[in-house]
Amino acid sequence: MTKNMNAPSTRGPLDHSVREQIVDAATEHFGHYGYEKTTVSELAKSIGFSKSYIYKFFDSKQAIGEVICANRLEMIMEVVNSAVSDAPSASEKMRRLFRSLTEAGSELFFHDRKLYDIAAVAARDKWPSTEKHEERLHNLIESIITEGRTAGEFERKTPLDEATQAIYLVMRPYVSPVQLQYNLEAAPTAAALLSSLILRSLSP
Structure with a gap:
């Protein structure tokens, strides 16, 4: 389910869109592998983002969950x-x-x-x-x-x-x-x- 998502360079509505992309991808990933068994690093890899980029939008795996x-x-x-x-x-x-x-x-x-x-x-x-x-x-x-x-x-x-x-x-x-x-x-x-x-x- 790896996806190539270009990181936005501006804040605002585009940020909201990226957050939704992360949540949608995480929902799919957690639905397949489980929440507790998945790390943020594994999630980032599966959706084509770096872990540090995900942390710009969510401060923890729990925040996504x-x-x-x-x-x-x-x-x-x-x-x-x-x-x-x-x-x-x-x-x-x-x-x-x-x-x-x-x-x-x-x-x-x-x-x-x-x-x-x-x-x-x-x-x-x-x-x-x-x-x-x-x-x-x-x-x-x-x-x-x-x-x-x-x-x-x-x-x-x-x-x-x-x-x-x-x-x-x-x-x-x-x-x-x-x-x-x-x-x-x-x-x-x-x-x-x-x-x-x-x-x-x-x-x-």
């Missing part, structure tokens, strides 16, 4: 938001949230195994991209609970932050890249059973 991880997590959130957006009720949104998260994560594991490993490393080491992803999930869960309470679907006695955190912790073994890989077989059943359990606990 961070962008790739953020891109993958954004894809998962797009799937989730699309599944949830047209649900007719807060209860159905909660079901779709759990189902779409487990399906998207499982699909990434089975079809992009080497890139899934980046997400697992990122979650294990608490990269900013995974912390942001977790925050977005918390916000989405909170908004669904709030909607359900407003519509009279859910109880209102439990503090909102407590209910949000509890639901996230129930979902976590099936949405965290570190834990999902050990729960893949149970994920489809868990999505159905646990979402039903969550909804019963939220009943007024």
Whole structure:
């Protein structure tokens, strides 16, 4: 996958283009060889750049992995938001949230195994991209609970932050890249059973 890429002599939009070229090439390379087993030197050689030139755009291999991880997590959130957006009720949104998260994560594991490993490393080491992803999930869960309470679907006695955190912790073994890989077989059943359990606990 060696590519000859001419180094730009100016800053600005061209820099952005080169960063994208590096990320695209790294995504392909990590997808084939794995993230943890690849050095920046090996990556530079594979895409036709010097290591020092790559360091002009990214200060570490993790910085490159961070962008790739953020891109993958954004894809998962797009799937989730699309599944949830047209649900007719807060209860159905909660079901779709759990189902779409487990399906998207499982699909990434089975079809992009080497890139899934980046997400697992990122979650294990608490990269900013995974912390942001977790925050977005918390916000989405909170908004669904709030909607359900407003519509009279859910109880209102439990503090909102407590209910949000509890639901996230129930979902976590099936949405965290570190834990999902050990729960893949149970994920489809868990999505159905646990979402039903969550909804019963939220009943007024």
